[in-house]
Amino acid sequence: MPRADSANKSRLLPLTVLLALVGFGIGLVLAIINGQRQEILPHLGLFWAIGHGLVMLATWAPPILLVSACTSGEFTTRGISFASAAKGTMIPALILAGVFSLFYLFLVPPVEAKLDRYRQTSLQFNTALRELNLALHENRLEDAGRYLQVCRAIAINAPACQEATERYQMAVVRATRQVVEAEAETGMASAIAENTSDWQAGNDFYLQARLALEEGRYFDAYFLARRARALYPNRVEVRVLENLTWERLQNAIPPAELQSGRAYYARKVEGYRLLVEEEYLLAFRLFSILASERPDDPDLRTYLARSQTGLAQTYFFVDEYEAALKRYRSLPLDFNLTLDDRQLRLQAELALAGPDGIFFKNVTYRQDGADAILMGSPLARLTGNSLIPRAVQRERPAETLEPLWQSDAATGLAVLANLPFNEEDVRLVMQFSGQPGDIPLHHLLFSLDEAARLGRDRTTLQRELGLRLSYPFTMIILVLLGIALGMRFRGPNSPGPVSIVIGSPLLVLLASLPIKIFSDGSLILLNLLASQTGLASFLAAWLGMLAGVTVLCLLLAVKIAAASPV
Known part of the structure; x- marks a missing residue:
């Protein structure tokens, strides 16, 4: 069957797109299975599946491009040189290699x-939900309320969260009813005891009431x-005395509105x-209560805002942490x-970097030396170089989360100010604290030395940088070898559509x-270079080696194509 060079371009792009869609589809299926196993929240399921499909596509991109280039090489005309065959294929192949490389370098990490x-x-949601169910089963309503708050902060509209909210509310209603019934039984028992007491006890109340009335003690x-009267409801003089004391009491009290x-x-x-004495927490609590009574008072709104501004110097609101936890x-x-x-040393069970600072859950701060500090807190926030270890509930300002100090030097401090590190240092450490594959390329290139100064492992980071930089070279090498192998092992007839789609x-x-x-x-050579050299030397050696390997593969591709059947 005759072959046409013009067909090379049309074979490469459609086949690459087809294989890319297959790889993406496989990634979606695996993501759905994996998401069910890891109990990914339903409202995150679609994004989870698409993200996994994209990562799977980046993983399969090198063999996809190799097979596409190889198939394209099979359609070349017999007897032409590698340079002539590659001329029509290399440009679209290199464009695809560049697209896949940019995708891998800049899109896959985020x-x-x-x-x-x-x-x-x-x-976090599933753990809190399990703890919530256990707390409800054991009737630990205070713990259940805390776990429910975590669930609602993450996914308030999730069916599991709404169901848990209903069960928690029912448990609170049952507990309240039990308390009321217990108090009623206690009151009834007390009344029976009083009714069975001697006549003198009731008469003493009556005589004491008359004496208090004469002395003007109306209440x-x-x-x-x-x-x-509770003891003698049918005694006329007792009822008269009760009405008289009530009348005197009402006349002595100003009108209710006044x-x-x-x-x-x-x-x-x-x-x-x-507020003037800078007791911002107490002022905020009082103004919050007054605001619930008279929300239309303009002065009160002003004072409440001022107290909240002052409070932000030493406290932050728990709902700010919850909003960051969700986003x-x-x-x-x-x-x-x-x-x-x-x-x-700053340790935290969880750290979240938001635009208003970095929030920490179950944080511990230790500072050795002459001014030793040891502090632990359920929640804290770092803004600039100041650590605020206190939090308050906005809707229930009587509830606060306070730190625990284990050093005399800093006990009672409202804020740890002028720390020898700042928010940007911790953000950088957080950026380098996750999986190496999650770190953006520009951080690896321009912030690696700073991350090493802050305690990150330089060898691991340089190895990840080397892997990223090798991806474009790998794609070019596979394109060259793919075209050459396709020319070398092409058959007398061009492969048909069915064999291409299936094979x-x-x-x-x-x-x-x-x-x-x-x-x-x-990786053996990469690990050796990463552990023995600095960043500049590592980049020069690794990029030089990759360029050399690419040239060698080009020469090898020419040699392979030269042995193709005539």
């Missing part, structure tokens, strides 16, 4: 970081008269005094910094094995 965040978020008189206004004004003045990636943190005379995916699977063996073998 996608993998996003997948890791989905995994962590789902794990005491009314209270004692009520006690007497009394309420005076009390409200007095509490507002008290809140203003607390940003969380990961464990272990930050070490060695200075001339002291060792610093190409199988060839991709077969080609992935030698590619992986070659890649694993190159």
Whole structure:
């Protein structure tokens, strides 16, 4: 069958697209299975599947391009040179290699970081949900409320969260009913005991009520008269005394509206005094209560905002952490910094970097030296170089999370200010603390020395950088060898559409094995260079070696193509 060079371009691109779609589809299926196994939240399932499909596509891109180039080489005209055959194929092949390389270098790391965040978020939700169910089963409502708060912060609309909310509310209602019934039984028992007491006890209440009325103690008189009537409801003089004391009590008390206004004004003045004295937490608590009573008071809104602004100097709100937990990636943190005379260590079960600072859960800060500090806190936030270890509930400001100090030097400090590290240092450490594949390329290129200064392993980071930089060279090498192998082993007839559609995916699977063996073998040299050289020397040596291997593969491809059948 005659062959046409013009067909080379048309074979490469459609076949590459077809194989890429197959690889992406396989990634979607595996992601769905993996997502069910890892209990990924339903509202994250679609993004999880698409992200895994993209990562799978980047993994299969080298063998896909090799098979596509090889198939394209099979359609070349017999008797032409490798240069002539490659002329029509190399340009689209190199464009595809560039697209795959850019995709791998710049898109895959943030996608993998996003997948890791989905995994962590789902794990936190499912763990909190299991603890919530256990707490409800054991009737630990306070713990259940705390776990429910975590679930609602992550996925308030998830069916499992809504179901857990209903069960928690039912448990609270049952517990409240039990308390009320217990109090009623206690009151009934007390009343029976009083009714069975001697006649003198009731008469004493009556006489004491009359004495209090004569002395002008109307509230005491009314209270004692009520006690007497509870014992003797049919005694006429007791009922008369109760009505009389109530009338005197009402005449002695200002009108309810006036009394309420005076009390409200007095509490507002008290809140203003607390605000002036910089008692921001107490002021915020008081103004929050008053705001619920009179939300239309403009002065109150001003004072509440001022108290909240002042409170932000020493506290942050728990809902700020919950909002960050829902939106940003969380990961464990272990930050070490060695200075001339002291060792610093910041550890956290979870760390979340948001635009308003870095939030920590179950954080511990240790500072050795003359001014030793040891502090632990359930929640903390780092802004600039100041660590705030206190948090308060916005809707329930009486509830606060306070730190635990184990050193005299810093006990009672509201804020750890002027720390020898800042927010950007911790952000950088967090960026380098995840999986190496999640780190963006520009951080590896331009922040690697700074990350090493902050305690990250230089060898691991340089090895990851070397792997990233080798990807474009690998794609070019596979294109060259693919065209040459296609020319060398082409048959007398061009492969048909059926054989291409069925055989190409199988060839991709077969080609992935030698590619992986070659890649694993190159890691030996890569590890040696990464562990023995600095960044500049490493880049020069590794890029020089990759360029040399590419040239050798080009010469090898020419030699292979020269042996193709005439």
